Amino acid sequence: xxxxxxxxxxxxxxxxxxxxxxxxxxxxxxxxxxxxxxxxxxxxxxxxxxxxxxxxxxxxxxxxxxxxxxxxxxxxxxxxxxxxxxxxxxxxxxxxxxxxxxxxxxxxxxxxxxxxxxxxxxxxxxxxxxxxxxxxxxxxxxxxxxxxxxxxxxxxxxxxxxxxxxxxxxxxxxxxxxxxxxxxxxxxxxxxxxxxxxxxxxxxxxxxxxxxxxxxxxxxxxxxxxxxxx
Numbered sequence: 001x002x003x004x005x006x007x008x009x010x011x012x013x014x015x016x017x018x019x020x021x022x023x024x025x026x027x028x029x030x031x032x033x034x035x036x037x038x039x040x041x042x043x044x045x046x047x048x049x050x051x052x053x054x055x056x057x058x059x060x061x062x063x064x065x066x067x068x069x070x071x072x073x074x075x076x077x078x079x080x081x082x083x084x085x086x087x088x089x090x091x092x093x094x095x096x097x098x099x100x101x102x103x104x105x106x107x108x109x110x111x112x113x114x115x116x117x118x119x120x121x122x123x124x125x126x127x128x129x130x131x132x133x134x135x136x137x138x139x140x141x142x143x144x145x146x147x148x149x150x151x152x153x154x155x156x157x158x159x160x161x162x163x164x165x166x167x168x169x170x171x172x173x174x175x176x177x178x179x180x181x182x183x184x185x186x187x188x189x190x191x192x193x194x195x196x197x198x199x200x201x202x203x204x205x206x207x208x209x210x211x212x213x214x215x216x217x218x219x220x221x222x223x224x225x226x227x228x229x230x
Contacts, residue, residue, distance in 0.1 A: 018191035018199050025207035029091035036095025060097050080200030087204050109227035117218040128184030139182030145175050172220035180213045
């Protein structure tokens with residue numbers, strides 16, 4: 001005799017609903033970032049102000065880091081609308097700082113790299129969602145590797161080694177491919193444990209994680225597939 005597990009079915013529906021919200025918010029943030037980048041470049045005076053004044057550019061970068069930390073740390077204290085607004089504000093600032101890549105690389109190579117990134121990201125996201133394997137240990141290793149990558153980046157800022165830069169780029173691709181699968185599985189588990197009142201916050205935090213994975217994967221792949229305008 002078979003029994004219908006109603007609670008499991010409801011949980012599955014809730015997880016699917018939250019994951020749809022995660023990817024919807026992530027997609028919206030990507031659109032906002034793209035529009036922000038084009039808006040900056042469409043106003044030469046604004047682009048010049050950002051990229052010719054080091055303190056402005058670094059101020060935006062520091063502001064982005066502060067916003068990510070603030071959003072992650074205070075997600076439970078923020079309203080759903082407040083968390084979403086902060087996330088989209090972050091995507092605007094990120095678009096402003098990332099607009100410089102359109103001045104360095106050709107549009108065709110940027111589009112190609114974006115398509116490759118989307119394919120790789122989508123494949124790993126699906127794997128992270130459907131796999132029955134526990135990726136926790138793998139995710140912890142990838143997180144530690146990310147900290148190691150950051151240290152290498154800081155060191156290479158003083159060494160200026162082109163070989164080290166290529167190694168960092170390759171490691172960055174591998175790390176963010178791995179983090180994508182782990183983050184999707186982690187978000188899926190968070191969605192399964194969340195109640196209706198927290199679904200919006202879980203979706204925002206999940207969208208932020210995957211947004212960061214996608215952007216970083218794109219930037220590292222761009223170093224391999226990007227064609228300079230020079």
